[in-house]
Amino acid sequence: MKAMAKHILVKTEEEAAGLRQRLDKGEAFDVLAKKFSTCPSGKRGGDLGEVRPGQLVRVIDQVIFKKPVGVIHGPVKSKFGYHLVKVYYRD
Template sequence: MAKAMARHILVKTETEAAALKKRIAGGEAFDVLAKKYSACPSGKKGGDLGEVRPGQMVKSIDSVIFKKELRTVHGPVKSQFGYHLVQVFYRD
């Protein structure tokens, strides 16, 4: 079965997510911003979701993790929880 290693930042608004994505693109560390701004418990670990398998995450996040380019910050991605920035390290 496929698996992947990913991290994310969850915020309430698309505007917040876009602003954080811009800060990451400008050189700020994803994990530092996740610890400070993410509403998800994974934020305490720099947004680290650990190893995930298809179907473990909500559909919109699952499709990013298993179909989008690696090592790129994707988003804002909307889910019922808010807006996410997602970065995938590897997938097999």
């Protein structure tokens, strides 16, 4: 199984919740990722590329491989901070 996902990683739940509201109002995921994400993937608009189960931290892995595709999930807490995750496809 593999999937393609993007994410935004920030330090606080409040920051993630604020970005979630902006995304829900229609702001572009990749633009907000480039501006706010602390993950190196932010430079690529949050693009994690094609991933397989077990490649990412467990909590993010579960979102990518078990939650609905095409919607934004989060804030999701990991040891790195708070994530907003969007899964584009999974097969």
